[in-house]
Amino acid sequence: MKIDIILAGVGGQGILSIAAIIGTAAVKKGLYLKQAEVHGMSQRGGDVQSHFRLADYEIASDLIPRGKADLIISVEPLESLRYLPWLAPDGWLITNSEPFININNYPKKEDIESEIKKIPNHIMINADEIAKELGMERAANMVILGAASPFIAIEFDALLDAIRETFASKGEDVVNLNIACIKAGREFALKNKINN
Amino acid sequence: MSKLLLLGDEAIAQAALDAGLSGIYAYPGTPSTEIMEYIQRSKQAAEGNVHRIWSTNEKTALETAIGMSYAGKRSIVCMKHVGLNVAADPFMNLSITGTNGGLVILIADDPSMHSSQNEQDSRFFAKFAMIPCFEPSNQQEAYDMTYKAFDFSEKHRVPVMLRVTTRLAHSRAGVTRKEVRSQNEISLHPNPKQFILLPGNARVFYKEALAKQPKLNEESENSSFNQYFDGKDKSLGIIASGIALNYVKENFVNKEIPYPILKITQYPLPVKKIEKLFNDCEKILVVEEGYPIIEEQLKGLLDKSGKIKGRLDGTLPRDGELNPNIVAKALDMPIKEGPAVPSLVVPRPPALCKGCPHIDSYLALNEVMESYGKGRVFSDIGCYTLGALPPYHAIYSTVDMGASITMAKGAAIAGLVPAVAVIGDSTFTHSGMTSLLDAVYSKTPITVLILDNDTTGMTGGQDSHAFGRLASICKGLGVEEEHIRQLKPLRNFHEENVKVIREEVEYQGVSVIILERECIQTLSRRMRKLKTKTK
Numbered sequence: 001m002k003i004d005i006i007l008a009g010v011g012g013q014g015i016l017s018i019a020a021i022i023g024t025a026a027v028k029k030g031l032y033l034k035q036a037e038v039h040g041m042s043q044r045g046g047d048v049q050s051h052f053r054l055a056d057y058e059i060a061s062d063l064i065p066r067g068k069a070d071l072i073i074s075v076e077p078l079e080s081l082r083y084l085p086w087l088a089p090d091g092w093l094i095t096n097s098e099p100f101i102n103i104n105n106y107p108k109k110e111d112i113e114s115e116i117k118k119i120p121n122h123i124m125i126n127a128d129e130i131a132k133e134l135g136m137e138r139a140a141n142m143v144i145l146g147a148a149s150p151f152i153a154i155e156f157d158a159l160l161d162a163i164r165e166t167f168a169s170k171g172e173d174v175v176n177l178n179i180a181c182i183k184a185g186r187e188f189a190l191k192n193k194i195n196n
Numbered sequence: 197m198s199k200l201l202l203l204g205d206e207a208i209a210q211a212a213l214d215a216g217l218s219g220i221y222a223y224p225g226t227p228s229t230e231i232m233e234y235i236q237r238s239k240q241a242a243e244g245n246v247h248r249i250w251s252t253n254e255k256t257a258l259e260t261a262i263g264m265s266y267a268g269k270r271s272i273v274c275m276k277h278v279g280l281n282v283a284a285d286p287f288m289n290l291s292i293t294g295t296n297g298g299l300v301i302l303i304a305d306d307p308s309m310h311s312s313q314n315e316q317d318s319r320f321f322a323k324f325a326m327i328p329c330f331e332p333s334n335q336q337e338a339y340d341m342t343y344k345a346f347d348f349s350e351k352h353r354v355p356v357m358l359r360v361t362t363r364l365a366h367s368r369a370g371v372t373r374k375e376v377r378s379q380n381e382i383s384l385h386p387n388p389k390q391f392i393l394l395p396g397n398a399r400v401f402y403k404e405a406l407a408k409q410p411k412l413n414e415e416s417e418n419s420s421f422n423q424y425f426d427g428k429d430k431s432l433g434i435i436a437s438g439i440a441l442n443y444v445k446e447n448f449v450n451k452e453i454p455y456p457i458l459k460i461t462q463y464p465l466p467v468k469k470i471e472k473l474f475n476d477c478e479k480i481l482v483v484e485e486g487y488p489i490i491e492e493q494l495k496g497l498l499d500k501s502g503k504i505k506g507r508l509d510g511t512l513p514r515d516g517e518l519n520p521n522i523v524a525k526a527l528d529m530p531i532k533e534g535p536a537v538p539s540l541v542v543p544r545p546p547a548l549c550k551g552c553p554h555i556d557s558y559l560a561l562n563e564v565m566e567s568y569g570k571g572r573v574f575s576d577i578g579c580y581t582l583g584a585l586p587p588y589h590a591i592y593s594t595v596d597m598g599a600s601i602t603m604a605k606g607a608a609i610a611g612l613v614p615a616v617a618v619i620g621d622s623t624f625t626h627s628g629m630t631s632l633l634d635a636v637y638s639k640t641p642i643t644v645l646i647l648d649n650d651t652t653g654m655t656g657g658q659d660s661h662a663f664g665r666l667a668s669i670c671k672g673l674g675v676e677e678e679h680i681r682q683l684k685p686l687r688n689f690h691e692e693n694v695k696v697i698r699e700e701v702e703y704q705g706v707s708v709i710i711l712e713r714e715c716i717q718t719l720s721r722r723m724r725k726l727k728t729k730t731k
Contacts, residue, residue: 010544011546023201023368024201027199027201027370032369032370033201033368033369033370034367034368034369035367035368035369036363036366036367037203037366037367037368038310038366039226039227039229039230039311039366039656040226040227040310040311040654040655043546044546044547044548044549044579044582044654045544045546045547045548045549046544046545046546046547047543047544051367059369060442060443060445060446060449061442061443061445061446061519061520062363062364062367062369062439062442063363063443063519063520064520065446065447065519065520065521065524065531066521066531066532066533066534067531067532067533067534069534078541078542078544079544081537081538081540081541082537082541084534084535084536084537084538085533085534085535085536085537086534087534087535088534089532089534091534102544102547103542103544103545104586105542106542107540107541107542111540112540115538115540118535119535170728171728
């Protein structure tokens with residue numbers, strides 16, 4: 001078993017929290033894991049990505065080879081397209097549909113969406129809206145993790161436990177809101193995945 | 197013992213603590229910063245009273261570590277590759293004195309320049325100083341080698357360089373720990389003259405350092421870190437150093453690697469092992485992350501046989517970080533890429549944060565400099581370097597820590613007046629103070645803007661040694677008091693700030709303008725903490 005994931009977004013959008021939660025759950029399962037992160041200059045509003053690898057055997061490279069990623073999980077639509085050369089032929093693209101616009105030449109939203117729709121296996125979800133409705137705008141990344149959860153070979157309960165552990169210090173309310181967000185994302189994915 | 201999920205940097209930090217560390221000395225620099233941060237957070241370090249406070253720069257950090265080694269205790273000093281340039285003086289001389297307590301010098305190189313101005317390979321520095329260098333290939337080895345490095349340093353009385361690159365420093369994997377050892381007691385070197393590098397002594401110690409070389413070679417030859425894996429297909433032999441080994445292995449997942457491989461992670465080079473591979477195989481592919489230091493030594497000046505492949509003959513790119521695909525290509529293996537990146541995907545460069553004080557500083561400075569034309573603002577290393585990008589286009593240089601002030605001085609002397617320097621508070625205390633003293637002494641008319649955000653921002657908000665004392669430092673260095681101006685970079689004060697900057701730019705002497713407002717990142721972090729506390 002192996003799952004290779006490219007996590008994508010803009011510096012400050014919380015892709016490392018997604019990684020930390022999958023990582024916590026994976027380590028408890030005794031899986032091998034490698035996760036390459038971006039620190040430093042790019043974190044200031046630039047494009048950031050993380051290579052996240054899980055396997056039941058020892059993983060060699062910290063970086064995923066091109067064409068081998070089972071999943072691209074992106075918290076921003078334009079960023080979801082930046083790493084397509086890494087996507088495996090049967091891989092899934094899971095992305096937020098809500099743009100983060102901090103550049104003047106940001107492409108048209110419709111054009112980005114039509115490029116995303118060209119990928120046979122994709123889920124596009126307005127995570128910002130869902131998180132806002134649930135009362136925690138900053139947890140859009142958890143909605144995205146929820147939408148990706150059916151494709152990660154880790155039991156959903158284990159991910160919920162990892163959320164509880166990660167956010168425990170921030171209080172019961174924060175834990176519950178994050179759990180509501182991941183559940184909403186998962187529900188959306190399970191409903192919309194069949195249509196593709 | 198269960199595995200810990202650690203960044204390469206964190207594995208090094210944990211190993212140093214477990215090996216009986218008494219002090220860590222460092223200046224923040226990507227990708228090395230997380231080592232100190234881990235130790236600062238560590239309960240184990242607090243209980244052991246491990247000294248763990250940031251130093252002003254890499255040179256002071258290394259000198260403090262040498263002092264600790266002198267006193268017989270174990271210390272680690274951590275910096276990014278270009279930091280070693282700053283610390284090169286103590287580094288090279290330390291190779292002559294040798295060590296007493298174990299001393300490990302961690303250097304984090306940044307091939308592909310993710311967050312750096314060059315991609316220099318620190319293994320050259322280790323060779324230059326003739327000290328051993330460990331180059332771990334993964335997180336577990338980063339732990340094991342750090343742990344071993346302290347013993348190795350004490351056994352041979354040499355400093356040990358630990359060289360990692362960005363990819364290992366900033367990648368997580370499971371790591372198993374070893375037993376925790378207690379710290380050393382104070383003990384002095386048996387030779388009381390060992391750290392007195394008067395020429396007469398230094399000549400003796402240099403000969404001793406040379407005499408140690410065969411022992412270090414022997415250690416490399418016998419080291420389990422330098423492993424020879426045999427393969428059936430002798431048409432090619434692979435030398436892979438550090439994490440480059442992983443990229444070779446990645447291309448043979450669930451398959452046997454047909455070629456013999458020599459893994460090199462401990463230097464000086466294991467010559468006999470290399471010779472065996474060379475004699476056994478028809479061609480040799482050298483895969484190394486960084487400069488082709490092994491390949492160059494193998495080839496020498498005169499080899500035209502074409503037997504040795506690598507970064508020098510174009511089999512691998514001459515510059516930049518490696519990855520599994522680049523190595524696949526060198527091995528003539530197919531790559532199946534996913535869909536191409538659509539043409540609408542534009543770059544998203546890093547930018548100053550919304551609400552960043554530097555934005556207001558640059559808007560005011562740009563208004564003043566407009567009448568003088570382009571090319572008169574020299575800058576430095578930090579978040580404010582992003583002022584070079586649109587929409588600001590405010591600065592025209594960023595070379596090395598502190599260079600803004602001295603470059604402005606040189607340009608002003610050449611006749612480019614006015615010349616302005618823009619430097620951050622932390623960079624100023626790192627390397628700008630001596631530059632300012634130079635300008636004061638030579639009475640060169642320059643204006644220095646210190647963008648004081650009360651922190652070391654680019655690396656994530658570490659304490660700044662300048663905090664609360666910038667004006668008094670500048671006064672102490674001899675800047676006239678009436679030309680040390682203090683401003684608040686806020687939109688509301690724009691007109692006033694423009695006026696003051698203009699006055700000082702027009703002044704025919706050394707002036708300093710301190711624009712102080714807290715970094716928006718550290719401020720919002722502080723506010724969030726307060727909020728959770730009051731809840």
